[in-house]
Amino acid sequence: MKQRILIIGSGFAGMWAAVSAARLAYLQNNDAVEIAVLAPQPELRVRPRFYEANVATTTADLQPLFAELDIRFITGHAERIDAAENRVWYKTLQSDTTFIPYDKLILASGSHLHHFGIKGIAEYGFDIDQLDTAQRLEDHLNGLKNQPESAARNTVVVCGGGFTGIELATELPSRLKTLFGPHSKTKVVVVEKGSVIGGRYSEALRNIIREASDELGVEWRLNAGIEMVDAEGVTLQDGSRINASTVVWTAGVKANPLGENLTADRDALGRFVVSPELQIPGYSNIYATGDMAHAKTDDVGNTALMTCQHAIQLGKFAGHNAAASLLGMEGLPYRQQNYVTCLDLGAWGAVYTEGWDQQVKLVREEGKKLKIAITNELIYPPKADREIAFAAADPLAKFV
Numbered sequence: 001m002k003q004r005i006l007i008i009g010s011g012f013a014g015m016w017a018a019v020s021a022a023r024l025a026y027l028q029n030n031d032a033v034e035i036a037v038l039a040p041q042p043e044l045r046v047r048p049r050f051y052e053a054n055v056a057t058t059t060a061d062l063q064p065l066f067a068e069l070d071i072r073f074i075t076g077h078a079e080r081i082d083a084a085e086n087r088v089w090y091k092t093l094q095s096d097t098t099f100i101p102y103d104k105l106i107l108a109s110g111s112h113l114h115h116f117g118i119k120g121i122a123e124y125g126f127d128i129d130q131l132d133t134a135q136r137l138e139d140h141l142n143g144l145k146n147q148p149e150s151a152a153r154n155t156v157v158v159c160g161g162g163f164t165g166i167e168l169a170t171e172l173p174s175r176l177k178t179l180f181g182p183h184s185k186t187k188v189v190v191v192e193k194g195s196v197i198g199g200r201y202s203e204a205l206r207n208i209i210r211e212a213s214d215e216l217g218v219e220w221r222l223n224a225g226i227e228m229v230d231a232e233g234v235t236l237q238d239g240s241r242i243n244a245s246t247v248v249w250t251a252g253v254k255a256n257p258l259g260e261n262l263t264a265d266r267d268a269l270g271r272f273v274v275s276p277e278l279q280i281p282g283y284s285n286i287y288a289t290g291d292m293a294h295a296k297t298d299d300v301g302n303t304a305l306m307t308c309q310h311a312i313q314l315g316k317f318a319g320h321n322a323a324a325s326l327l328g329m330e331g332l333p334y335r336q337q338n339y340v341t342c343l344d345l346g347a348w349g350a351v352y353t354e355g356w357d358q359q360v361k362l363v364r365e366e367g368k369k370l371k372i373a374i375t376n377e378l379i380y381p382p383k384a385d386r387e388i389a390f391a392a393a394d395p396l397a398k399f400v
């Protein structure tokens, strides 16, 4: 009977975990390992593109790749891990509850936005965290076109000035002009708790974010928190109001709660604190990867961020190590020394940095070309070709 590696999630980490596990089994000439992916749909949803228009097009079908590599896909939503019995309970497409046993389990169920219980945000706010919520925002913006012109209609409040908030806010001025006409008076306001624009980034990167915001007319309300959201806009914690038909929450991401019944350490973001081989301590046959894993990237104190650049590599290592362990081989400690960022800044262009100290290397058009190459090609699934996919899935091959 085959032994099964079960992977929960078909995002960046889950997809690469599956391909990487399939690669090692193939290289070892072992066909007694089944690799199965359990997720709601057999597609990769390219979350880094959810701030763009036409969001429905930002997905990639994984069926041809999985078919080529003999990876089994199971449609379902995992609900509970029974670590004592080595099985996962899940809901099928027909809403029946059933279970699937595993020999090795990889948790790659990603993350989701956290609203911090802000009053009114669930009823009146939007977000771009998942495909359906990003689509809801897009439908809402398109619908505003048919409403009478007003300051509130033409105003978008972006709550949170982190990576996602900046990319959305700088994209919006041109998107709103396309919707409401080139001469419309539109307004985009970023409400940010910190006292500095781009406060988490290097000074060089901060300066560029400020320059792009000024050029695009994106306003920042610093040292400001959202008190409540209603149908007419937001009230800030200092009591001031911004009237807006569109309020988008972007701040605060948490790891998926799956596995909360496991007795294991999680960090402040809800990620499992994993071993160098990405195992959950105390559960040698369960791995956490991607946005589910708090993992050291090097020996100088850096840890993986909730980014797809880290999720892709974490996935490759998790898949490799789960397969290695089934095949009686040594695992590979996860390492990812290089770190880059590429931040889209709308019509201004984009900025590309290298290193954890974020040295600016490319700006404006040059940066934009690279951003498009990354988000439209590099992070997409490999071609459904065994040789190409396996070469790309090697955890030790250079990625960025």
Ligand SMILES: Cc1cc2nc3c(=O)[nH]c(=O)nc-3n(C[C@H](O)[C@H](O)[C@H](O)COP(=O)(O)OP(=O)(O)OC[C@H]3O[C@@H](n4cnc5c(N)ncnc54)[C@H](O)[C@@H]3O)c2cc1C
Pocket: 008, 009, 010, 011, 012, 013, 014, 038, 039, 040, 041, 045, 046, 047, 048, 049, 050, 051, 076, 077, 078, 079, 108, 109, 110, 111, 128, 129, 130, 163, 164, 256, 258, 289, 290, 291, 292, 305, 306, 307, 308, 309, 310, 311, 342
């Ligand atoms: C708007 C936005 C912009 C971003 N921009 C960037 C960027 O520019 N650069 C960058 O590097 N990163 C960016 N990120 C972060 C990046 O998208 C994530 O770090 C990455 O998607 C994490 O990959 P993952 O595979 O861990 O999780 P995900 O990509 O979230 O995949 C999770 C998978 O698990 C499945 N799943 C969830 N729950 C269950 C369940 N219970 N049962 C079965 N399956 C389940 C989901 O359907 C999905 O297939 C951005 C994120 C967002 C939201």
